[in-house]
Amino acid sequence: MRISIFHGVHDLSAALARDLVDRLHRTPALILGLPTGRTPLHFYRCLVTLSTEGHADFSRATTFNLDEFLGVAPEQAGSYQQYMERHFFRHINIDRRQIHFLNGAAPSADAECARYEADIAAAGGIDLQVLGIGANGHIGFNEPGEHLAARTHRVILRPETRRANAAPFGGDPNNVPTEALSMGMATILQARSIALMATGAEKAECVAEMTRGPLTTRLPASFLQLHPDVHVMLDEAAARRIR
Ligand code: GLP
Numbered sequence: 001m002r003i004s005i006f007h008g009v010h011d012l013s014a015a016l017a018r019d020l021v022d023r024l025h026r027t028p029a030l031i032l033g034l035p036t037g038r039t040p041l042h043f044y045r046c047l048v049t050l051s052t053e054g055h056a057d058f059s060r061a062t063t064f065n066l067d068e069f070l071g072v073a074p075e076q077a078g079s080y081q082q083y084m085e086r087h088f089f090r091h092i093n094i095d096r097r098q099i100h101f102l103n104g105a106a107p108s109a110d111a112e113c114a115r116y117e118a119d120i121a122a123a124g125g126i127d128l129q130v131l132g133i134g135a136n137g138h139i140g141f142n143e144p145g146e147h148l149a150a151r152t153h154r155v156i157l158r159p160e161t162r163r164a165n166a167a168p169f170g171g172d173p174n175n176v177p178t179e180a181l182s183m184g185m186a187t188i189l190q191a192r193s194i195a196l197m198a199t200g201a202e203k204a205e206c207v208a209e210m211t212r213g214p215l216t217t218r219l220p221a222s223f224l225q226l227h228p229d230v231h232v233m234l235d236e237a238a239a240r241r242i243r
Contacts, residue, residue: 001211001225003232005239009042009199012233016130016195017046019231021056023128028060033129033183034088035066035140036080039197040132041087048091058094062123064116065101066131066140066188069165070154070179073105078168078176102152102181113152113181120187129191133198136160137206137219141182144218150186154179185220189227196224199235207234208241 006012024030034040050056065080074081081101089099100119106112120126131139141155142148149155157165162176169175188194198207210221211232224230 001230001232003211003234003239003242005234005236008235009039012197012199012235013040013043013046016043016197016233017050019195020047020128020130021050024056024058024061027127028057029062030060031062031064031123031125031127033064033066033126033131033188033191034084035130035132035197036083037132039199040130043130043197044088048088051092056092058092060098061094062098063094063100064120064123064126064183066129067180067182068102068104069177070104070109070181071177074101074103076105079104083168104177104181109154109181113154116152116181116183117187126191127193129188129194131188131194131196131221133196133203133206133210133221134161134164135202135206137210137221139188139196139221139224140184141180142185142188142220144220146217148217148220148223149184151184152187153182153184155182185223189223192229194224194227194230195233196221196230197233198238201237201240203238204241207232207238211242 068080072079102116103112133139136144143155143158156179163173165176166173209219213222215222
């Protein structure tokens with residue numbers, strides 16, 4: 001794992017945005033895997049600025065979002081699709097047909113997960129998967145537990161994850177769906193490159209375990225150690241247990 005430590009979320013986000021835009025210059029039809037959450041907000045802001053200033057052309061890019069809440073329709077407040085629209089997609093020149101989401105309101109969750117895997121494969125796989133990390137070590141919505149799923153699947157969210165995701169649901173964890181759809185561990189690990197962003201002291205413990213600890217289903221992000229091209233990008237607070 002390559003680890004970079006930045007002064008704060010602004011430098012970190014700017015560095016990752018520049019890296020992504022460099023890749024886009026080299027490969028205009030870049031296939032991106034994208035995260036949601038608080039951590040990548042400034043990263044999306046940087047990408048929007050680069051795009052507005054004419055430094056980034058997303059017209060041939062393709063995106064796949066990592067996960068979505070089960071039972072939440074794309075147009076509903078709180079859906080990750082709404083988050084991505086608000087913070088990123090509506091501000092850039094991406095071809096709408098190239099934006100991919102899991103539909104949390106699909107009639108069959110299993111069929112929806114299979115469809116997503118097939119769409120990722122048909123696109124040729126993900127070039128760059130950007131990740132955040134949950135304070136409990138989850139990536140996407142691959143929660144810690146006895147086992148992990150390889151492929152896109154339906155998952156039961158842990159109480160701490162529902163608490164962390166309460167903001168778009170009126171701040172009440174009870175309003176956060178109990179289940180979600182998420183890319184699986186193999187879906188993520190098959191991306192050709194991975195960039196994981198983590199900021200803030202509440203991530204310091206799981207970041208240290210992820211980079212130095214054993215591979216364990218109790219900390220799904222630890223499996224990133226198996227990947228040959230992972231860039232872990234941290235602010236000083238998130239890095240303080242590995243210094
Ligand atoms: C959610 C998302 C993850 C994200 C995590 C961390 O659970 N499903 O993809 O990495 O939150 O979010 P934050 O960046 O807000 O700490």
